Amino acid sequence: MMKPSVAIVLLLVVAEYASLATAAGPKVIIVGAGMSGISAGKRLSDARISDFMILEATDRIGGRIHKTKFAGVNVEMGANWVEGVNGKEKNPIWTMANSTGGLNLRTFRSDFDHLASNTYKQDGGLYDDKFVEKIIERMDEVEESGTKLAGTLHLSGQEDMSVMAMQRLNDHMPTGPARPVDMVIDYYQHDFEFAEPPRVTSLQNTVPLPTFDNFGDDVYFVADQRGFESVVYHVAGQYLKTDKATGAIVDPRLKLNTVVREITHFPSGVTVKTEDNNVYKADYVMVSASLGVLQSELIRFRPQLPSWKILSIYQFDMAVYTKIFLKFPRSFWPVGPGREFFLYASGRRGYYPVWQQFEKQYPGSNVLLVTVTDDESRRIEQQPDNQTMAEAVAVLRKMFPGADVPDATKILVPRWWSNKFYKGSFSNWPIGVNRYEYDLIRAPVGRVYFTGEHTSENYNGYVHGAYLAGIDSADVLINCAKKKLCKYHVRGKHE
Template structure:
């Protein structure tokens, strides 16, 4: 099971039983760019990359972006949209207006109640969100007073086997690249990530030390520090990245990124080739921007029609770039309530399943 986990879960963050292996293997990223993987070890941090890209179009001084168009620390909570444009409200009561808007929030946020919409997003859009999985990928780092594990060539990775899939299975260390760092880390995913996120760091440390003492003996020291990311519980993420589940097609990706009137959608979850990767998000952002430019500059605005969605309720309200369609010329409150019920059903069902999964018996 540990070997199977290292081949599948370690890469795609979910087990093969829920993954469309037809579409994720061979991994398009490895095919396109090679299968070497690297850690970002630049002291300037990962954020240095988008900051350098942003300098091409945002005002900056001494490596600091000062352009007032870039508004940070603004949590979007409500979006109103129509043929006339978009109105966005943030948590600090700021309001922004525009003709169009591009939503690059994660799929986890799209599936949550963090942002409300007026009118509600159409049925086909909400349904598409819930066809995809927002997987969870967690690297737990521990720093020790000294190194007690093997170091040198061929020792960077090691596996731990357990009856429970993914229970602290995949281990790595930084000692080869950074001697004296005394840092080791373990990757957990999916159900284990959810379970661990709901317990204290002390509980997690206790479980990890039981595993390490089985591997290296009872006399190893306690860690000086532990870092446990919580991507799933973070309301601004709701997970790590998307997986391509069974039953999802290229057409579903098209619906995922399809605009709803003046609202355009982008992110790694809209990239059928490179979903789950930063370069997937980057390339998707470029593609979405080009699509919007075509709409603004050349009036080539894409719309989802009933021909694209043969199963769609013909009475479902849609907002196009020209007019706001309503059923029989009146505001359909019943349809709006049905949409909200649908969203609530999906969210409550997922919450119930996750609660059941994360409260299962822990391995002894």
């Protein structure tokens, strides 16, 4: 049997993709139905690009915004707060979540002002609140100095430093926090927000933090039984067909349980191959997979992404933030005004440090939440839940030696890092990156476009960052597909 000539093969490839160019409007495949993918889809739909398909690996939309039933109530495994409220600009997520956006989600303003009165010693009992208050006040003074210093640094990021380096410059615990109480306050101030310690977190990109600087200092805990994911469904329902009775999305353009494994891109179009060996063809593809997934080998690009793109992906950190829920037969912890959050000052930094009780949010549930991050998250994800439960209860018995602390009856440990469809919770911008690296990580490669919270220059790691990134990336694709403005300009590092 004769082999086809190279010329014939080329003609077949051209013919295969010629139909794409003659179709009515561009066809787009969106990979991932998290907030950024759903947001990008709406933006495309608003621009009258409706011939698209959303391929989602899991059995739901929402990505890292996900509720689950625990101890009789729906709790959030991932994003839980609307962060940045009551400031000079309106947070778009807050607009959707509160009554003005139509959802009117059940939310509670989180009050962290009383931590000095709720910081527990490693072996039990409370620290003197005036003692802890002085530590917090000194931390705030250093943060203000850091804000002033960050404002003097060159925009290229070449003078950037870690938050810890800034602390040392201010003679604030020059060798790092050593006492348990110093460690837990430092942890609350930084790791609890960024999921990574100050020694790896960029000063220039986090002090001041644009989310709070622009949208306001208040944060609201979402405790609605419809789930925080209602916001994602709210956006999706504006352009995807839904069942009026159930609210479920029934639009055939959304394909759940469809795992993308390979993206092949040509000058004339793209093909997307899924785990079940189906192949989808389009003019463009918008990849909204998490940074952790891009850093893994779940999705292969053919040809391989250029070195500048690969470097931009690997330069960023995919942090891990784990919210562990514990159910008890009865409550034994302090309640009342100013008692929602409490800290455990362990000699091991980050060991079950930040606790929250739900007297207001889930009354009568007898549920506690403890947050861990980074290495502790990875350690806990790899051990049995009963071991984690025993460790957490042992910490509570140390904190409250006079109380009859019962065994927990249930535990919920999200495993975002182990999950191949996420590989972490959210991105953290490391030292020395700036707008240049942001341009690179968002920049398209031919007909392959990228979005996600990690592509948000100012709001990475936040739900509003994912939402706005979807809009921004869709605009880049729209400019190319409809206006033929396809050149994506990346300014030089030192411009």
